[in-house]
Amino acid sequence: MSGFRLEKGGRIDRSRPLSFTFEGVSYEGYAGDTLGSALMANGVSMLGRSFKYHRPRGLLAAGLDEPNAIMQLEDGAQARPNVKATGVELYDGLRAAPVNAWPSLSFDLLSVNSMFARFIPAAFYYKTFMWPHWSLFEPAIRRAAGLGVSPEASDEDIYDKRYAACDVLVVGGGPAGLQAAQAASRSGARVMLVDHDAQWGGSLMASNRHVGQDPADDWIGRVVEELRAAPETQLLNRTLAFGFYDHGLVGLCERLTDHLPLAERSGPRLRFWKVRAKSVILATGAIERPLVFPNNDRPGVMLAGAGATYAARYAAAPGRRAVFAVNNDSGYESAAVLRRLGVDIAAIADARPGLSAKGAQMAASGINVFTASTITNVRGGKKVRAAELHKLDDDGQAVKGSAALVECDTVLTSGGWSPVVHLYSQAGGKLRFDEQIQAFVPRECGQHVLCVGAAGGEFSLTQGLADAARAGAAAARDCGFDAADIEPATVDGEAFGNIRPIWQVDVSGLAGERGKAWLDFQNDVTSDDVALAIRENFKSVEHVKRYTTLGMASDQGKTSNVNGIGVMEGALGKPMAQVGTTTFRPPYDPIEIGAFAGRRVGENIAPLRPLAAEDAHEMLGARFEDYGGWRRPAFYAQDGEDEHAAVRREALAVRDGVGLFEASPLGKIEVAGADAREFLNRFYVNNMATLKPQRCRYGVMLDENGVVLDDGVLACLGPNRYLAGTTSGHAALIADNMDEWLQCEWPDLDVVVQEVTTNWAVMNVNGPRARDLLRKFDCSIDLAAEAFPHMHVREGEIEGVACRIQRVSFSGELSYEVAVPWGFGASFWAALMDAGREFGVSPFGVETLMALRVEKGFLHVGADTDGMTLPQDIGFGGVISRKAADFIGRRSTMRPDSLRDDRRQFVGLECLDGSAKPLTVGAHVLLPESAPPALTQGWVTSSVYSAALGKPVALGMVANGRERIGEEVKIWDRGVSRRARISAPGAYDPEGKRLHV
Amino acid sequence: MFLQEPKDLTRHYSAASLLREGFNKQKGWAPAWRDAAPKAEYDAVIIGGGGHGLATAYYLAKEFGMTRIAVLEKGWIGGGNTGRNTTVIRSNYFFPESAAFYDFSLKLYEGLTRDLNYNIMFSQRGMWNIAHDRHGVEMLHRAVNAMLLNGVDAELHDGAEVKRRIPILSDAPRYPVMAGLLQKRGGTARHDAIAWGYARAADMRGVDIVQNCEVTGFDIVDGAVTGVRTTRGDIKTGKVALAVAGNTSVLAELAGFRLPIISYALQACVSEPVKPVLDTVLLSISHGVYISQSDKGELVIGSAIDLYPSYAQRGNLPVMEHTAAGVVDLFPRFSRMRFLRQWAGIVDVMHDSTPVVGLSPVKGLYLNCGWGTGGFKAIPGAGFCYAHTIAKNEPHPLTAPFSLKRFETGALIDEAAGAGIAH
Amino acid sequence: MLQISCPYCGARAEIEFRCGGQAHLERPGPHDQVSDRQWAEYLFYRDNPKGVSLERWVHRFGCRQWFNVARSTLTHEILAVYGMGEQPPQLEGTKR
Structure with a gap:
């Protein structure tokens, strides 16, 4: 146990102790801690096990770059798998457990993998597990893989979404971000400043620098206060900018409650922002790179900057005696921070040959600084006991015989810094390799985005602030604001100085076996793995990544990618600039799937549309189902009836008396204008040019590929005024389609299209007593058979309310579709039920209507047809041949395949086995003697039990079916065959006498 | 086969060659290809x-x-x-x-x-196609019969059986699981x-x-x-x-x-890896979700295409938000799991x-x-x-x-x- | 997520629009004088450029008006928005 709590200092609130558990053991931390810092303060050094070898691992970093400290938080509905301990604000009662270790972190059975490491290098699984079969090995491998555990209960939290637009979005609330936001904000521009941290200040929080003459804290406080006061500026902390998308859209994830004790959480957990910014300034800082040397993964080996952050910000020291290994000046600053706070600096090994000014300063103060030296090994298993240091020769090879063994309990390394260019790259930005800082930096981008401060590769704070101030003002000016340049703040301390790239400490000349040198800690990728990949010709940076899994872990290689590219440079003899990077993908840090889903959960995924008389249907015992997004009664169950009995009863009621059906979802599109007739004639297969006012005609619509798109009744309400009916699910589609043709292809036609489906509630009064029932109402329309024949439409008033009545039928009985303004729908339904009592009126549902239309052989588009059905397949060949004019899709009906005589055609199917059981919809039609595998002749598309006929009836699509009426076929459903005969569709009242009463 | 071509031991892969190279510091592997x-x-x-x-x-x-x-x-x-x-x-066509x-x-x-x-890790963990309404069930009937008649393995199960086999499915999704078509020989590979x-x-x-x-x-x-x-x-x-x-x-x-081709960006993503929780492949058209769990533990999620021509292999939000909603509806426990990485591939679509x-x-x-x-x-x-x-x-x-x-x-x-x- | 400037409503997010595919297609006719090949070209064959694409869009959840867009399929940058029936502006990389 090497970490401990410093007695004073830090940005923790010692007056607010918090208790938490890790692996079942209770600990105490303070408000302001992260889970990571609290564990460090409690001396817990081993926080996890690695993915493959189950090596013990401790904290490497202090931020979202952390690869090792992966935790399972809480359980049940609150469980959170795979969170980084460094990104979790401590709260009272927090319960954390390590992942990927069994039975416990300190005794993990699968650490046995480590012993076989030599036999299971990168990608070994492609070379084995082939005999006898992969399936024998896979289950064990699956169980061994994975990190945390998926929550076992349904998520109960709420996730919000919000859109925002701004002029300047500044990502990163460190010094550069604050400065840029201040400069932009003063112009009055709409500025948003976001940071995933709970606190503002970024790297300044872990330093003892001064801004101007004041401590950094004062400056941070002043700027934040000014920004808070600016009316057009918005600050969002605990908010991660996770993705940069097209046209300036940045995705943010704001954590609203994750930092609170479970009992205090209420309201949405996360808020998912989609911010459209005219200009984006990325002040996302830089990520320190670890040095790559044998056993660099031991708990206690950390990034130097992280060590300083833990000590300065969280008052949690990583150890009492530290060895530093650096290749640039930033490590000295970290060392100075730790030393000031009382940590003993045992030695600093600097890979660079000469002493830098900072190094000299440090040496002068009595610290052992070894130049041209680096760390070559760590002694200790679950914690650090000592560091081995060696001299480096000019080629970067450790020199045999130059060893120094330094006792210590923590090792802090700095291998340089990589600007966080993830969002820049996601925006389409191109990178270049900067030799000065040995990292990839922004080059150019097609979107309005600029990286400032360390994110832009500028490691001098004073210079970074100057750049940020300029960028902030310039961004505001780009958005049309009169932004003056502001005087940037200055910061004491220098930049990181030059750097000696040591991508991999070369220990090949040293005596003795050393452990592996780790690049990707979470995925257990070593420099040997990269070498192996290259030896096997996986030389592209993407191949190395995929072959070794370097950078594919849940940290997405934040600390490992650039080191990996550096190792590749050595192995390939190709400069890093040419090796290039893998692609940066959103999200920057993992984001909850629930946040992406937002409020689109449960019924909000696709809210169901209610009928006008929904309450009445409910009262009548309706069994509702989702029909194309409408909540409609399938049938009405009485006295515990099942569906079959209810449909049978309702169907007979319609055939024998009168039924009532709410048909409001029927698509209704008004088409008006001087050229409406011409337009509709082009839109329908049928000849609509001859349709007269007050008349209806059934018609079919195609897409340009000739496929039957929809059908419905077209009613001519008057000269130049039509009402087009569509199936209930298709109204919007057809209206859109009409608009597209009118605007894009035939703009010369004078036509207006308006969908009015939900303007009118429609009640279908259906059955031989339908007229008698309607006559109970005071109606301005003469309902007499001769005055208002079948396939006619009338407009008028019913009980003083506007109505449209169409005498059309989908049941084969006398039938009126009465439309009233939607708001009158419910009361009209009630009145119809009341008035119908004397006729024994029965409400009926969709399934009953379907049964009635199948008995009649009426086609239902989408059930009997599919995306291949042409009009001639459903009997419209004659209609086409009689029509001279072109219509949408006509040419497609003339292609060779459209004219084949063995196309599937719409027919009836009559059961021959005497069973009352309907055929299965989706059963296939076969020749009587054939058995599978067999070529299908078609399939059953609709099938019901006909109460009126006392037997099952069915419809189907059968190859050349119309020519084969009378032929016997086999109906085949998953091995079960039934005999049937092809017939004409329409078993009930084939002459249609009942329609014209 | 009784007669085999002689094996080049530096190139033939097996447990034995791994063992040999284990003692050879992995130095002996030949390039996988020149x-x-x-x-x-x-x-x-x-x-x-x-x-x-x-x-x-x-x-x-x-x-x-x-x-x-x-x-x-x-x-x-x-x-x-x-x-x-x-x-x-x-092959459920x-x-x-x-x-x-x-x-x-x-x-x-x-x-x-x-x-x-070469171990391509073809894992025949089965492929489910789920139906959520009466019409969908009918279409699955049509499909399962077509597959069987075409000589392809296929099973049709009702909603309760689907839920029994994939117990982590939601008890009450917006789109109820009414049936599932299973092709057992389906699966995933590396x-x-x-x-x-x-x-x-x-x-x-x-x-x-x-x-x-x-x-x-x-x-x-x-x-x-x-x-x-x-x-x-x-x-x-x-x-x-x-x-x-x-x-x-x-x-x-x-x-x-x-x-006759239009190129579109097809969106996909993976979650962070977790221990085994989903042991099959599931497709729900209504939810816009194609989901399986990789051997590494990640949920691998296929989304939909952005419906405008594109050669940009970049991730986008709208269809991914739709797909996330579908994932949560089907598997409410996955809501708290996290997307690790999203991307797109350019697909050449014919009518x-x-x-x-x-x-x-x-x-x-x-x-x-x-x-x-x-x-x-x-x-x-x-x-x-x-x-x-x-x-x-x-x-x-x-x-x-x-x-x-x-x-x-x-x-x-x-x-x-x-x-x-x-x- | 694209931002498209509807000529009638202004800049809006992609999700409000629908892309109708390649613009300036000529519908061949009369139907009885069009060859199968011509019809297939019209129905299915597309330029599908990697670069500037001229395409028509509709503000589906807005004013419902159709218009044309010149857009890069590589960067998604929108270079021009112009009305139905108008000819595309001269742009570098366009075919016409």
Whole structure:
């Protein structure tokens, strides 16, 4: 146990102790801690096990770059798998457990993998597990893989979404971000400043620098206060900018409650922002790179900057005696921070040959600084006991015989810094390799985005602030604001100085076996793995990544990618600039799937549309189902009836008396204008040019590929005024389609299209007593058979309310579709039920209507047809041949395949086995003697039990079916065959006498 | 097989070779394939070093004895849709033409690890297609019968049975699970391994695999191809085969013709890895979700295409938000799991979701394109049939229906329509 | 997520729009004088450029008006928005 709590200092609130558990053991931390810092303060050094070898691992970093400290938080509905301990604000009662270790972190059975490491290098699984079969090995491998555990209960939290637009979005609330936001904000521009941290200040929080003459804290406080006061500026902390998308859209994830004790959480957990910014300034800082040397993964080996952050910000020291290994000046600053706070600096090994000014300063103060030296090994298993240091020769090879063994309990390394260019790259930005800082930096981008401060590769704070101030003002000016340049703040301390790239400490000349040198800690990728990949010709940076899994872990290689590219440079003899990077993908840090889903959960995924008389249907015992997004009664169950009995009863009621059906979802599109007739004639297969006012005609619509798109009744309400009916699910589609043709292809036609489906509630009064029932109402329309024949439409008033009545039928009985303004729908339904009592009126549902239309052989588009059905397949060949004019899709009906005589055609199917059981919809039609595998002749598309006929009836699509009426076929459903005969569709009242009463 | 070709011990993979190399510090492995420089002339040139191109080269060499051939890849092999897809393999197709082809491909997959001596990790964990309303159930009936009649394995189960087999499914999703069609032989494989395994096996048979070699033009004389121009020099050849997925239109334009193709960005993502929780592949059209769990533990989620032409392989939000909502509706426990990475692949979509494997308007120039969102499962089958087409200058019977001519005759093989998606 | 400037409503997010595919297609006719090949070209064959694409869009969840867009399929940058029936502006990289 090497970490401990410093007695004073830090940005923790010692007056607010918090208790938490890790692996079942209770600990105490303070408000302001992260889970990571609290564990460090409690001396817990081993926080996890690695993915493959189950090596013990401790904290490497202090931020979202952390690869090792992966935790399972809480359980049940609150469980959170795979969170980084460094990104979790401590709260009272927090319960954390390590992942990927069994039975416990300190005794993990699968650490046995480590012993076989030599036999299971990168990608070994492609070379084995082939005999006898992969399936024998896979289950064990699956169980061994994975990190945390998926929550076992349904998520109960709420996730919000919000859109925002701004002029300047500044990502990163460190010094550069604050400065840029201040400069932009003063112009009055709409500025948003976001940071995933709970606190503002970024790297300044872990330093003892001064801004101007004041401590950094004062400056941070002043700027934040000014920004808070600016009316057009918005600050969002605990908010991660996770993705940069097209046209300036940045995705943010704001954590609203994750930092609170479970009992205090209420309201949405996360808020998912989609911010459209005219200009984006990325002040996302830089990520320190670890040095790559044998056993660099031991708990206690950390990034130097992280060590300083833990000590300065969280008052949690990583150890009492530290060895530093650096290749640039930033490590000295970290060392100075730790030393000031009382940590003993045992030695600093600097890979660079000469002493830098900072190094000299440090040496002068009595610290052992070894130049041209680096760390070559760590002694200790679950914690650090000592560091081995060696001299480096000019080629970067450790020199045999130059060893120094330094006792210590923590090792802090700095291998340089990589600007966080993830969002820049996601925006389409191109990178270049900067030799000065040995990292990839922004080059150019097609979107309005600029990286400032360390994110832009500028490691001098004073210079970074100057750049940020300029960028902030310039961004505001780009958005049309009169932004003056502001005087940037200055910061004491220098930049990181030059750097000696040591991508991999070369220990090949040293005596003795050393452990592996780790690049990707979470995925257990070593420099040997990269070498192996290259030896096997996986030389592209993407191949190395995929072959070794370097950078594919849940940290997405934040600390490992650039080191990996550096190792590749050595192995390939190709400069890093040419090796290039893998692609940066959103999200920057993992984001909850629930946040992406937002409020689109449960019924909000696709809210169901209610009928006008929904309450009445409910009262009548309706069994509702989702029909194309409408909540409609399938049938009405009485006295515990099942569906079959209810449909049978309702169907007979319609055939024998009168039924009532709410048909409001029927698509209704008004088409008006001087050229409406011409337009509709082009839109329908049928000849609509001859349709007269007050008349209806059934018609079919195609897409340009000739496929039957929809059908419905077209009613001519008057000269130049039509009402087009569509199936209930298709109204919007057809209206859109009409608009597209009118605007894009035939703009010369004078036509207006308006969908009015939900303007009118429609009640279908259906059955031989339908007229008698309607006559109970005071109606301005003469309902007499001769005055208002079948396939006619009338407009008028019913009980003083506007109505449209169409005498059309989908049941084969006398039938009126009465439309009233939607708001009158419910009361009209009630009145119809009341008035119908004397006729024994029965409400009926969709399934009953379907049964009635199948008995009649009426086609239902989408059930009997599919995306291949042409009009001639459903009997419209004659209609086409009689029509001279072109219509949408006509040419497609003339292609060779459209004219084949063995196309599937719409027919009836009559059961021959005497069973009352309907055929299965989706059963296939076969020749009587054939058995599978067999070529299908078609399939059953609709099938019901006909109460009126006392037997099952069915419809189907059968190859050349119309020519084969009378032929016997086999109906085949998953091995079960039934005999049937092809017939004409329409078993009930084939002459249609009942329609014209 | 009793007689086997002698094994080159530096190149044959086995537990024994791993053991040997374990004692050899892994130093003895030969390159999986050679980085060939392009020669001046080949008997055939395949453009595109993805699964399709590499498989084609392998079968050309193995089955048709053509070894003076090259695969030209503008970047790194397997870097296109092969390396960015959600790896589902299935043959649950509706039409006999499709079923025959895709089942042939699936059968090749079943033997591929041994054939290539490369573990492609084909895991036949089953593939579910879920229905959520009466019509959907009817369409599954139609589909299961079609599959059985086509000689493909298929099972239909009711909603309760689906829930019993996938217990983590929601108890009350917005779209109720009313039935499921299971193809047990369906599953997933390791996508990169397909490209690398074929590359290695093709290379062993003498095929030149040339990376970082972009084709910039074609030499066409009297309507017949005589060579290709590349960023690494001109190459003479009488046979050129395209296998470039989303970029097919671009190369066709260089050759002087257009195609019935639109390129779209197909969105996909993975979650962070967790311990095994989903042991099958599940597709729900209503939810816009295609989901499985990889051997590494990540949820691999196929989303939908952005419905506008694109060659930008970048992730986008709208369809991913839709898909996330679908994932949460089906599996409410996944709400708290996190997306780790999202991306897109450029797919070449034809109107009927059926590809073209066959001849082009230019003599000696062959087409393998139009796979849309489903090319991965077709890699072995298409490689085999395409090799046949190239070697014999006529389509393989299994892919003969997949011709360009169908767009004129109207003989489309519309699988979306067959699955009832179009209505 | 694209931002498209509807000529009638102004800049809006992609999700409000629908892309109708390649612009300036000519519908061949009369129907009885069109060859199968011509019809297939019109129905299915597309330029599908990697670069500037001329396409028509509709403000589906807005004013429902159709208009044309010149857009890069590689960067998604929108270079021009122009009305139905108008000819595309001269742009580098366009075919017409």
